[in-house]
Amino acid sequence: MQKMSLDTQSWRDLDARHHLHPFTDHKSLRTQGSRIIVRGQGVYIYDSEGQEILDGMAGLWCVNVGYGRKELAEIAAQQMLTLPYYNNFFRCTNDQAVTLAHKLTQLAPSHINNVFFASSGSESNDTVIRLVRRYWALGGESERNIIIARKRGYHGSTIAGASLGGFAAVHEQIGLTLPGIYHIDPPYWWGLGGDLSPEEFGLKAANKLAEAIEQLGPHRVAAFIAEPIQGAGGVIIPPDSYWPQIQRICQHYGILLVADEVITGFGRLGEWFGSQYYHITPDLITVAKGITSGYIPLSAVLVGDRVALRLVEEGGEFYHGYTYSGHPVACAVALKNLDILSEEKLLEHVKQEIGPYFRQRLAELADHPLIGEVRSQGLVGALELTPDKKRRASFPGDGKVGLICRDFCFKNNLVMRAVGDTMILSPPLIFTRQHVDKLVTLARQAFDLTAREVL
Numbered sequence: 252m253q254k255m256s257l258d259t260q261s262w263r264d265l266d267a268r269h270h271l272h273p274f275t276d277h278k279s280l281r282t283q284g285s286r287i288i289v290r291g292q293g294v295y296i297y298d299s300e301g302q303e304i305l306d307g308m309a310g311l312w313c314v315n316v317g318y319g320r321k322e323l324a325e326i327a328a329q330q331m332l333t334l335p336y337y338n339n340f341f342r343c344t345n346d347q348a349v350t351l352a353h354k355l356t357q358l359a360p361s362h363i364n365n366v367f368f369a370s371s372g373s374e375s376n377d378t379v380i381r382l383v384r385r386y387w388a389l390g391g392e393s394e395r396n397i398i399i400a401r402k403r404g405y406h407g408s409t410i411a412g413a414s415l416g417g418f419a420a421v422h423e424q425i426g427l428t429l430p431g432i433y434h435i436d437p438p439y440w441w442g443l444g445g446d447l448s449p450e451e452f453g454l455k456a457a458n459k460l461a462e463a464i465e466q467l468g469p470h471r472v473a474a475f476i477a478e479p480i481q482g483a484g485g486v487i488i489p490p491d492s493y494w495p496q497i498q499r500i501c502q503h504y505g506i507l508l509v510a511d512e513v514i515t516g517f518g519r520l521g522e523w524f525g526s527q528y529y530h531i532t533p534d535l536i537t538v539a540k541g542i543t544s545g546y547i548p549l550s551a552v553l554v555g556d557r558v559a560l561r562l563v564e565e566g567g568e569f570y571h572g573y574t575y576s577g578h579p580v581a582c583a584v585a586l587k588n589l590d591i592l593s594e595e596k597l598l599e600h601v602k603q604e605i606g607p608y609f610r611q612r613l614a615e616l617a618d619h620p621l622i623g624e625v626r627s628q629g630l631v632g633a634l635e636l637t638p639d640k641k642r643r644a645s646f647p648g649d650g651k652v653g654l655i656c657r658d659f660c661f662k663n664n665l666v667m668r669a670v671g672d673t674m675i676l677s678p679p680l681i682f683t684r685q686h687v688d689k690l691v692t693l694a695r696q697a698f699d700l701t702a703r704e705v706l
């Protein structure tokens with residue numbers, strides 16, 4: 252194996268000189284210096300100083316089966332020797348892509364029987380836009396080209412993905428976002444619910460979709476895209492009233508429902524898909540991340556019969572595809588990863604054992620003076636930092652307190668993310684009770700230290 256032997260400072264210097272990081276203020280990073288992660292095992296990552304860090308985010312919501320899985324490395328090596336690459340254009344396919352497509356349709360809700368592969372969540376959401384527009388154009392309704400999405404939704408960082416996403420600051424940097432995308436408020440009770448009960452607010456938030464459709468013109472709206480639980484927007488878990496009402500509204504207006512399951516797929520909520528958890532029947536589902544547990548890039552759009560039949564029967568050639576669509580190595584790793592999830596019963600583990608324990612232990616943190624709301628589902632969770640729980644007040648300073656807390660976690664060797672002043676967690680699915688206990692202890696220490704500075 253090729254290995255440069257450099258010390259931490261040298262890596263940092265090179266990083267500062269040559270590496271542009273994603274979503275980073277480089278000037279500030281370059282003064283602080285980056286942490287160099289060199290190894291992972293189980294639920295821990297290790298930095299170049301030999302520190303062992305508990306990974307409460309499963310990488311970036313993706314390392315579902317944990318680090319250091321030999322089986323995944325071995326299958327990748329084997330597949331590279333057998334067939335490292337071939338394309339799926341020009342009447343060709345490969346055994347791994349076919350097997351995975353079949354397998355995914357077995358796991359997905361029964362009306363989903365087709366799969367289109369790509370290599371990232373962003374690409375998959377580009378594909379979604381292409382499929383949605385094509386679907387309506389083939390039906391003779393090309394003017395139906397508006398996609399409704401949500402504020403605080405995250406759908407990727409290509410221009411299409413970031414345009415679907417609901418972050419004004421991102422849109423400002425893009426300049427000209429993709430036209431035909433409209434954003435409604437998210438079902439974020441803590442931030443937006445006012446005096447309503449969560450259930451009342453869930454209905455109100457869902458009804459924003461109907462209001463938007465009426466306002467834009469029902470004949471112009473093509474689709475609604477949403478994450479079952481909003482991840483990067485702050486782990487926004489909708490009240491129970493939300494999704495059934497959204498499903499009814501989509502059915503009533505005949506618009507396509509797209510579930511972005513890049514985070515909620517593959518066990519995070521204790522089911523293969525969040526759509527199954529919420530009993531919704533999306534026409535399209537995007538997946539990425541946990542499909543390979545992040546070991547290799549792969550994503551897909553799971554295409555329901557309504558769209559697939561029209562595309563196949565009436566569509567002619569679909570002018571769309573990526574060099575790496577159905578990459579055999581990525582598909583082989585995904586298949587093995589799905590085997591691990593099944594064989595180790597990790598979905599059951601999340602649903603029956605560790606998800607409930609995670610919820611119970613996190614909930615105990617609600618007694619901390621800094622913590623307003625605690626919410627979790629399966630193995631995602633969020634803790635709202637507040638100067639006044641009763642009023643559900645926010646700190647001034649646009650996420651400054653969240654960053655202070657995140658930095659205390661960082662120093663204390665826990666990865667917990669901040670989205671504004673919301674602390675979020677999404678640990679690997681192999682988490683045990685001991686890991687949860689350790690996480691809660693480290694988190695409480697970080698809250699104590701933060702409270703000392705800000706309360």
Ligand code: PXG
Pocket residue numbers: 311370371372373374376405406407408412478482483511512513514539540
């Ligand atoms: N959809 C969802 C729901 C996601 O969470 C994407 C699409 C895009 O996937 P790619 O593979 O193109 O990155 C994501 C990705 C964060 C963070 O800050 C979250 C993501 C990516 C980067 C940062 O939590 N999610």
